[in-house]
Amino acid sequence: MAAFLTVFLSVFIAELGDKTQLATALFAAEGNRPKWLVFVASSAALVASAGLATIVGSVAREFIEGPVLKIVAGAGFVVIGAFILWTALKPAGA
Structure with a gap:
């Protein structure tokens, strides 16, 4: 159980604010998709990538x-x- 919690918490914390989570939030924010579909599709994608x-x-x-x-x-x-960092610190238009 300790190994499960270690992996779960490590991945959960690493995913907070990740591009994947932000993309999922954006898909859920759009009104034309059922929320359950966004949850199931993003969950399936995370399971497949894991x-x-x-x-x-x-x-x-x-x-x-x-x-x-x-x-x-x-x-x-x-x-x-x-x-x-390099892309964020580049002057605009450079």
Whole structure:
């Protein structure tokens, strides 16, 4: 149960304010879609992407050692963060 809560809370916190959550909120805000459809479709998409990530992580584990995999994942987050900062700090029209 502790492992479940660790994964759940980690992913839940990581998803708060994420582009996926914002997109779901925007779809729900539009009046022409049933809210249940937005919930089911976005839930199915998250389940599918989590399944894909689980498979990729399991396969990667066979070829890359744990610490190296964590370093690569961390570096990926740093690169994504740097790109977001770079695009946000670029002068308008540049």
